[in-house]
Amino acid sequence: MPTIEQTSPSHAAPRRQSRWAAAVGLLGELLIIAGVVLGLYVVWQLFYTDIAANNTQQEVVDGLDWVAPLESVTAGEPVNVIPDNLKFDPDSAPVMEEPAFTTTFATMYVPRWGTDYVKPISEGVTRRDVLDTLGIGHYPGTGMPGELGNFAISAHRTTYGKPFNRIAELKKGDPLVIETEDAWYVYRVTEWEIVKPTQVEVIAPVPDKVGAEPDDHYITLTTCHPMYSAAERWVTHGTLEYWAPHDAGVPAEILEDAS
Amino acid sequence: MIFPAVWRVLPGPAWVKALLLLLVILAIVWVLFEFVFPWVSVEFGIQDQSIETGTAP
Numbered sequence: 279m280p281t282i283e284q285t286s287p288s289h290a291a292p293r294r295q296s297r298w299a300a301a302v303g304l305l306g307e308l309l310i311i312a313g314v315v316l317g318l319y320v321v322w323q324l325f326y327t328d329i330a331a332n333n334t335q336q337e338v339v340d341g342l343d344w345v346a347p348l349e350s351v352t353a354g355e356p357v358n359v360i361p362d363n364l365k366f367d368p369d370s371a372p373v374m375e376e377p378a379f380t381t382t383f384a385t386m387y388v389p390r391w392g393t394d395y396v397k398p399i400s401e402g403v404t405r406r407d408v409l410d411t412l413g414i415g416h417y418p419g420t421g422m423p424g425e426l427g428n429f430a431i432s433a434h435r436t437t438y439g440k441p442f443n444r445i446a447e448l449k450k451g452d453p454l455v456i457e458t459e460d461a462w463y464v465y466r467v468t469e470w471e472i473v474k475p476t477q478v479e480v481i482a483p484v485p486d487k488v489g490a491e492p493d494d495h496y497i498t499l500t501t502c503h504p505m506y507s508a509a510e511r512w513v514t515h516g517t518l519e520y521w522a523p524h525d526a527g528v529p530a531e532i533l534e535d536a537s
Numbered sequence: 538m539i540f541p542a543v544w545r546v547l548p549g550p551a552w553v554k555a556l557l558l559l560l561v562i563l564a565i566v567w568v569l570f571e572f573v574f575p576w577v578s579v580e581f582g583i584q585d586q587s588i589e590t591g592t593a594p
Contacts (some may be wrong), residue, residue: 300538302579307539318566322574 304332323501331439335413338382338398345385346528358527366518368495368518371424372461377401387455387532388394397441403432413441420481422458430481431513436503442501451532454516462529465516473511480513
């Protein structure tokens with residue numbers, strides 16, 4: 279189709295009119311570009327971050343040679359379940375040294391979220407280095423798995439692989455299983471609360487009691503609330519039921535699909 | 538005008554222009570996804586989930 283050079287039929291002020299038209303056209307183009315960039319941001323935040331973070335987190339889990347081979351578990355192959363005589367009291371639980379920033383030192387299983395749920399836990403809770411990429415982060419200075427005190431961890435509830443997406447489905451008594459190179463730690467959910475982002479007492483050694491002497495082996499999960507917002511925090515607490523040496527087998531809890 | 542200018546600047550026949558345009562768009566999207574958007578999300582505190590301990594943003 280031949281293009282026709284448009285000439286203004288009006289001889290009053292054709293140049294000024296075309297200049298106006300050019301300015302409006304330019305503005306229109308800039309608005310189109312802005313709209314496309316904003317649309318791309320939404321696509322990136324809601325879809326791409328999940329894909330990228332899930333890939334990273336799966337690679338991290340695959341790279342840990344001590345992680346239980348969950349494929350054989352989900353395939354229904356026989357596995358060694360930890361016998362009762364190898365389940366030990368929380369007070370004798372081994373506690374590892376707090377590792378260096380961004381080091382992945384544990385994995386987490388939550389049967390309520392499916393038997394295929396396994397996510398790495400890494401040191402630190404900064405967005406760029408840990409939560410946006412490695413998944414679950416451990417608050418530096420809080421207890422380590424099994425420790426008398428509070429093992430406090432944080433993760434995204436939406437986007438970036440959303441490790442804590444289904445935190446609202448957790449019920450009292452649900453197992454939260456932590457695996458390290460040396461041991462299994464089986465915690466049970468005790469309660470949950472919704473707090474303001476400034477309420478740091480939820481990760482105190484005794485949750486919500488700042489300055490109190492640690493009296494139990496707590497676990498605390500924090501994530502954002504409501505979904506897709508940063509206005510509040512959803513906080514779930516639990517306590518250690520038992521621990522077992524890593525080579526004793528696999529906790530029966532992670533084999534039961536409770537989702 | 539931006540769009541006609543881009544089309545004029547790109548060399549070659551129409552199909553080469555279209556191919557180059559596609560590559561340029563892909564490159565821009567890659568830079569946005571890998572560098573610009575992650576920076577914007579952290580810098581403006583969109584989607585924070587940690588409680589404020591000082592180490593957490």
